[in-house]
Amino acid sequence: MKLKIVNLIFCLLTFTVVIGQSNDADKMLNKAIYQEVVNGELQKAIEMYEMIVKDFPNERMVVAKALYRNAFANEKLGLKTASSLYQKIISNYADQTEMVNLSKKRLKSLTGALANHAKKGLSVEKIFSFEDGLYGMMSNNGKYLTHTDWGDANLYYIDIATKERFPVTTNGAWKKPMKYADFAIWSPKDDKIAYAFYDGTSGYSLNIWDKATKTTSAVLKVESAAEFVWPMDWSKDGRYIVTISGNRKSLKFGLLDLSTQKHKTFNEFNRETHRLLDNSPSISPDGKYILYSTLGSNGSQDIFAISTESGIVKTILYHVANEGGQIWKKDGKSFLFVSDRSGAPALYKHKFEKGNIIGEPELIYQGVTKSFSAHVSNSSGLIFSNSSNYADIYTADVNLENGTTSNISEFQQQAKGLYHPVWSNTGNYISYTSRKANAPREEDQLTIRELATGTNKIIDLGTGIEFHGMNSLWSPDDKKIALESQKQNIIVVDIEKETVDVFKNIGATVTFGPDNSIISSKRREPNLIKVNLETKKQTTLFEGEAGWDYSGLKTSPDNKNICFFELDVTTPKRLSKFDLTTGKYELLLEPGKDQAFARMELISLPNDNDHIIFGLVQLDKDGNPLKAELYKINIHTKEKEKFGVVNENFKDPREYDFSRKLDKIVFKKAKNIDTIWLLK
The missing domain is CATH 2.120.10.30 (TolB, C-terminal domain)
Structure with a gap:
């Protein structure tokens, strides 16, 4: 930038003010995004986005971003104002090419999404925010969480209403021989917790903890100290636990029959070429199919189904977009999944019958993230989590x-x-x-x-x-x-x-x-x-x-x-x-x-x-x-x-x-x- 000497002091002062305003606008935008994405305080974030637009009108790049995030927050709430905000960016901020292009994409996919939200009367409500990162699962009734605390290597369950946590294991230790609790899931009635536990001397085991009696029983042990086993889903009738087991080179799905304690494993996957990008396999209510997602032949994340009877794997959803987060509806006639086929992650429903999908997916809700896990609640609705x-x-x-x-x-x-x-x-x-x-x-x-x-x-x-x-x-x-x-x-x-x-x-x-x-x-x-x-x-x-x-x-x-x-x-x-x-x-x-x-x-x-x-x-x-x-x-x-x-x-x-x-x-x-x- 060339400055005339006569105006040097004035211009430097002006430049300093502009830089200060720009930094203030950027900081406020970051804080607003933090409220929206991390804290889940959508209304508070919307107020901050509106304040940025009002207080920093000359910061066109920041204002365009604030309008876009404001529209997206409104979209999550199912509010029709999202469309007008996207349109405002397109009409008034043509110089902000990136935000205009994003707004056009969102506006195109939004028409059906908002109409769907309005028709179904959908809304979201924040239940809980876990600031240390959650390593566990929600209970089916939406009242509890399992969580492995990597500080003391033990497993806890958390009462969402009171935020009080209760120990499931107490023998975790990081000193050799290491012992620590790993991934855990809830039983269908939420009265038991199945969890993986690693012992430095004997290796991995799969255990079940009874919430009423506070007792633990081992139901499966691996054959080699170099192998692992994790519980991933529990069948509706309480008889089977879906597992993922393997070692550094390979993974395989399994089905543990709790009545006989027999562990049946399915096709083995090479971890290098067939990475399980979404470790949340879901078993159908009738126990006949396991849905999971991983990289498909097209390089995107697709959804597959394993027949628990034959072990045959079939591609269910094959798309250039990424699909994952699959979960069965309780009637077993359809499943929910997350896809970014509309340009941003959204929740869809697909009908399923006799091992095949039927028709086209139905858009359910626009406003989830790629880091998605969920349970269909026993009473209230769909409980899902987003990670930031x-x-x-x-x-x-x-x-x-x-x-x-x-x-x-x-x-x-x-x-x-x-x-x-x-x-x-x-x-x-x-x-x-x-x-x-x-x-x-x-x-x-x-x-x-x-x-x-x-x-x-x-x-x-x-x-x-x-x-x-x-x-x-x-x-x-x-x-x-x-x-x-x-x-x-x-x-x-x-x-x-x-x-x-x-x-x-x-x-x-x-x-x-x-x-x-x-x-x-x-x-x-x-x-x-x-x-x-x-x-x-x-x-x-x-x-x-x-x-x-x-x-x-x-x-x-x-x-x-x-x-x-x-x-x-x-x-x-x-x-x-x-x-x-x-x-x-x-x-x-x-x-x-x-x-x-x-x-x-x-x-x-x-x-x-x-x-x-x-x-x-x-x-x-x-x-x-x-x-x-x-x-x-x-x-x-x-x-x-x-x-x-x-x-x-x-x-x-x-x-x-x-x-x-x-x-x-x-x-x-x-x-x-x-x-x-x-x-x-």
């Missing part, structure tokens, strides 16, 4: 000598699906990846925060990239960011040009190298591969020892050395380096029996180019972690010395990152909130 994952980001000064933090400040609230925040090499920026709040499908975006001005640059990463941000990092000049992908694709983002390049099948971990390059390593292929970012030419720099994986690649500031962990299966076992000048590999450190590398990858390669800062965990005699400490090792002499300690709140590398000077930290606090609704 959000995070707040903070920065702080850190003293690594004693592990303390000070001057903590929050700069981002309620970022959806947020991944690893990362500090730039100069310390001027922080980046993080997150889900787009207004996207109909799961789309990702990269946010670059300039700390001096407090402004954000947002770059759309598009769909289908499937990064996980575990080791995203900045280039030495702070002009590019590299992200890892779940499918061994590396994503390189040019911040100035706002371009996104995908390098397919070149590695699972990455760092920037010299001469405009990245250096990566594939999973289960311990090689270092150099890729020129301009020509895309690949060069193998080093072929390592078979049987190892490389993790946490980091390049020294002078571009002469790459340091990395070598992993045997999943646990970091040794610390190594590769000299880019001489082509020489060297093992730096292999921890002793009472030590293990902390889950923090390589903390930092300081500007002196001679050292690595990393974490070691002290273990007790049973292999349980006691405390994490920071160490410094000279990459030339291999001399190791204690450097500092890590605050107990910062043990997971996905949660935080240090500045290059090791005097500041950026970290996130994640929130996994489940809200339970009654559709009546």
